[in-house]
Amino acid sequence: MTVSQPQPQAPIQAIVIGAGPAGLMAAEQLVQAGISVAVYDAMPSVGRKLLRAGIGGLNLTHAENKADFIHRYAPQVDKVGAWLQEFDADALRLWAADLGIETFVGSSGRVFPSAKKAAPLLRAWLHRLRAGGTQFHVRHRWCGWDDQGGLLFSHADKQMVVSAPVVIYALGGGSWARLGSDGQWRSRFIDRGIQCAPFRPSNGGFRYDWRVAFRAEQAGQPLKSVALALTRLDGSAWRKKGDAVIAGAGLEGSLIYAASAAIRDQIDQQGSCTVHWDLFPDKTAAQLAQVLGRRRAGDSLSTLLRRQLKLTGVKLALLKELSSKEQMGRIDTLPSLLKALPQCLTACRDLDEAISTAGGVEFDELTAGLMLRQLPGHFCVGEMLDWEAPTGGYLLTACYASGVVAGRAARDYLSERSDPIDNL
Numbered sequence: 001m002t003v004s005q006p007q008p009q010a011p012i013q014a015i016v017i018g019a020g021p022a023g024l025m026a027a028e029q030l031v032q033a034g035i036s037v038a039v040y041d042a043m044p045s046v047g048r049k050l051l052r053a054g055i056g057g058l059n060l061t062h063a064e065n066k067a068d069f070i071h072r073y074a075p076q077v078d079k080v081g082a083w084l085q086e087f088d089a090d091a092l093r094l095w096a097a098d099l100g101i102e103t104f105v106g107s108s109g110r111v112f113p114s115a116k117k118a119a120p121l122l123r124a125w126l127h128r129l130r131a132g133g134t135q136f137h138v139r140h141r142w143c144g145w146d147d148q149g150g151l152l153f154s155h156a157d158k159q160m161v162v163s164a165p166v167v168i169y170a171l172g173g174g175s176w177a178r179l180g181s182d183g184q185w186r187s188r189f190i191d192r193g194i195q196c197a198p199f200r201p202s203n204g205g206f207r208y209d210w211r212v213a214f215r216a217e218q219a220g221q222p223l224k225s226v227a228l229a230l231t232r233l234d235g236s237a238w239r240k241k242g243d244a245v246i247a248g249a250g251l252e253g254s255l256i257y258a259a260s261a262a263i264r265d266q267i268d269q270q271g272s273c274t275v276h277w278d279l280f281p282d283k284t285a286a287q288l289a290q291v292l293g294r295r296r297a298g299d300s301l302s303t304l305l306r307r308q309l310k311l312t313g314v315k316l317a318l319l320k321e322l323s324s325k326e327q328m329g330r331i332d333t334l335p336s337l338l339k340a341l342p343q344c345l346t347a348c349r350d351l352d353e354a355i356s357t358a359g360g361v362e363f364d365e366l367t368a369g370l371m372l373r374q375l376p377g378h379f380c381v382g383e384m385l386d387w388e389a390p391t392g393g394y395l396l397t398a399c400y401a402s403g404v405v406a407g408r409a410a411r412d413y414l415s416e417r418s419d420p421i422d423n424l
């Protein structure tokens, strides 16, 4: 009878900390090159934010042309643009197809998996990574470095130190901490002398102190088919059509998120930002004036607005909330009020509530391959870097692309180390 001996395990050559899309993508580049990888994550299971994104259908990427796509990453167009040279929206769709996940382009150009879920994609991906030999260690929280530069982890109330020639930090941003990305890594990086820009909410809502009756009746109501306009800090005009949501504490929803970086920057610099709602984006002020001119004798203003303009529900309530009786009563200026109803915003909602965060490891700290200049062999990927983008699939695309860039650079770093002749 032959007794099978346990196979000696290859020493781990690369450690990935953080099992979100960016970290897993970096791990995949290494595994494909035959490099032994161990992935550590603080949570009891991996990819929690990716799975949460699946509740909204998992907007993987966007099908717009490359030039417009790259400009979604302003002001880091050059940096993120370089990642997209290596792995762009088309490459992401091919990668998903290779996992057995077909994608489709929605009417707005957003790209989703056909099943509009994240779980099948994550399941297939983890299966492939495990089959390639990736080790996973969940419930392992990275707590910093020891005096020799080893990685300190806490696990089951114990501390342990691990190390490898390559380390990839993929620790996420600073929002939705309950999904794992609590941003606590930032102070450890700063203590180590690595410059990190402060976290700021990105794609987040804003506070607004609604009157009690408005809040009671309208909180949770969608504000559909409106447009929002504002003047950016540089004086340029921003305007977009879409849907927002009246929240009890203020405003949220896709249209607000799209404007959120410009509103946030203005609040940061000037203390407030006035946005203008267009309640009739498909009509001109002249057309509205013409309709309002059909007022019948004895019609009250509300009846006029309801009957002639079909202005009801949350839109009518918003008009009443944001304007005075005198303003509403002036039929000559009412069309321009309906086209540009001002609302002054003074505060962002909490960082933790934002879909993503701006800020994080500054690009000056990194090589083009996303290696920390101060820590050779240590790379950073994903939302923990100092870039931001609107919703629309741009966040995930850049996270994946950064994982590809760093994973390949880490692979090359290891191969240079293992071939000393090449280093002469």
Ligand SMILES: Cc1cc2nc3c(=O)[nH]c(=O)nc-3n(C[C@H](O)[C@H](O)[C@H](O)COP(=O)(O)OP(=O)(O)OC[C@H]3O[C@@H](n4cnc5c(N)ncnc54)[C@H](O)[C@@H]3O)c2cc1C
Binding pocket: 017, 018, 019, 020, 021, 022, 023, 040, 041, 042, 043, 046, 047, 048, 049, 050, 052, 053, 054, 056, 057, 058, 059, 060, 061, 140, 141, 142, 143, 170, 171, 172, 173, 176, 179, 180, 181, 182, 183, 184, 185, 354, 355, 356, 381, 382, 383, 384, 392, 393, 394, 395, 396, 397, 399
């Ligand atoms: C509700 C919601 C919906 C979204 N929908 C979309 C969408 O449809 N399309 C899109 O493009 N983007 C979407 N996003 C954004 C997108 O999910 C994130 O930008 C992306 O997940 C970031 O990837 P990441 O790998 O950088 O970080 P994360 O996905 O946040 O992963 C970081 C990982 O690091 C782990 N970690 C953190 N600290 C430690 C530590 N100290 N020790 C060990 N592990 C640690 C965390 O547990 C986590 O698993 C959504 C975000 C939210 C909140």
